[in-house]
Amino acid sequence: MTSTTRLKEILVQRIRQNDRITFADFMAACLYEPGLGYYTSPGRKVGAEGDFYTSISVHAAFGRVVARETAQMWRNMGSPAAFTLVECGAGNGRLACDIMDYLAEREPQMYSGVTIVLVEREPSLEAAQKELLNVHAARVRWLTPEPFESGEFNFSGCLYSNELIDAFPVHRVIMTADGLMEIHVALKDDDFIEEMGPLSTPAISEYLQRISVNLYPGQQAEINLAAPVWLTSAANALQRGFILTIDYGFPAVELFAPHRIRGTLLCYHRHQIEENPYIRLGQQDITAHVDFTTLMACGDQLGLRTDWFGEQYRFLLAAGIVEEIEEIEQSDATNEEKLKLRLALKKLIMPEGGMGDTFRMLVQSKGVESVRLLCQRRIGG
Ligand SMILES: C[S@@+](CC[C@H](N)C(=O)[O-])C[C@H]1O[C@@H](n2cnc3c(N)ncnc32)[C@H](O)[C@@H]1O
Incomplete structure (x- = not known):
């Protein structure tokens, strides 16, 4: 089984257990799942042979x-x-x-x-x-x-x-007619889909309040x-x-x-x-x-x-x-x-x-x- 398939299995299982997970949890697994995440698996990441330059x-x-x-x-x-x-x-x-x-x-x-x-x-x-x-x-x-x-x-x-x-993993939000919603990751026939739902933590709105930011209708942002x-x-x-x-x-x-x-x-x-x-x-x-x-x-x-x-x-x-x-x-x-x-x-x-x-x-x-x-x-x- 490839590491990508193994990671998908882990994520599918977590979503099934919880109905859905936040995008931040999805991203955390993709980057840092021990032995399987982008940064926590072998391979050159930075430079000509990697994926990006710093x-x-x-x-x-x-x-x-x-x-x-x-x-x-x-x-x-x-x-x-x-x-x-x-x-x-x-x-x-x-x-x-x-x-x-x-x-x-x-x-x-x-x-x-x-x-x-x-x-x-x-x-x-x-x-x-x-x-x-x-x-x-x-x-x-x-x-x-x-x-x-x-x-x-x-x-x-x-x-x-x-x-x-x-x-660092980010939460994703979108401003809707019903106010600020969070983008969660759910499953449809074993494929990942995005679902809007309530904010997973009040820390998200507190974050935006601290910097006096109000998103525009339809606007997405990462927190x-x-x-x-x-x-x-x-x-x-x-x-x-x-x-x-x-x-x-x-x-x-x-x-x-x-x-x-x-x-x-x-x-x-x-x-x-x-x-x-x-x-x-x-x-x-x-x-x-x-x-x-x-x-x-x-x-x-x-x-x-x-x-x-x-x-x-x-x-x-x-x-x-x-x-x-x-x-x-x-x-x-x-x-x-x-x-x-x-x-x-x-x-x-x-x-x-x-x-x-x-x-x-x-x-x-x-x-x-x-x-x-x-x-x-x-x-x-
Ligand atoms: C984009 S890479 C940058 C690596 C290096 N600084 C460069 O510029 O080439 C981000 C690095 O931060 C590490 N990292 C992520 N979260 C961390 C944390 N909380 N403490 C220490 N390192 C972390 C990752 O494992 C990864 O190696």
Whole structure:
């Protein structure tokens, strides 16, 4: 029996037991069912041989610029002897490796006191991370999401994530003549069908109230209830320092704008976009754009100050991507490497067709006075 068939059996059984399940439960199984979900089964997900690219897989320059900013955060905190970096959703460890390489080369004083903690839901990725981060082995620790989420773990430093929150399961809602309804997944002759029904939890309407969003008649939207829950764990774990969130998404006014009538849910398979989440179970990625307004509003309630929010290209330009590129241009890199770098720069910062304006970066802090970040520098005069 294939893993897709096995996953379908599990889902069919769950739906039969409960009549129907929320889309969030359906998506959670497709992405994270142990051994069968998209992220919890073997196989390459990111990069040329995978299903999608992330900024990290484009070029090490991305991680090196993020590292520059973490060094600035360390300075903002008074250059402490010990500084913890935490990466949530660390994937294969590429970003962690690029950051640690930069710090070892350029920030030896900071590097000597850095511990990097990798938090990843899929335990088998630890082997790939170990191999990649071999030269930094003395400075790397691993943590499962449970102690992170249950409050057993505390740190001071910087917690960062790249494309973590878009991979959380979302509830789907639609505004009807009878008010806000939730999209549930039910069965018809063993095929999945969508059924509208009452909201499965009041947390959904509370979510929309917090950001003062009223959907338009007929409009669908995704509600990522896991995002504020995760941010609460992150804020509780952080004693002093920063949270840097990198993901594709928008502020709520843009995300829930009337022209986005069908929401932002999409699937990815071998670099092709697919709109149907009910096929290739566990074999395709399912994601929704991130609502950054909720992260900022919840952050306020959790004692996190928003220091910076904006498009990825602004962050990268202000935090030093041009300097990074110049250094490689002047190095003894081969012409092929230099060309690769120019193409990478284009992909990372170009708005149309690149990752420059779809991706956004949010910096929040706790207990750090007079924050002066590189990304806060003005770009373009
Ligand atoms: C879209 S991938 C991004 C991976 C990597 N950051 C990158 O940019 O290539 C999302 C990753 O987050 C992990 N993940 C999902 N929920 C998580 C959680 N609550 N804690 C830690 N990792 C999680 C998934 O297993 C997956 O590896």
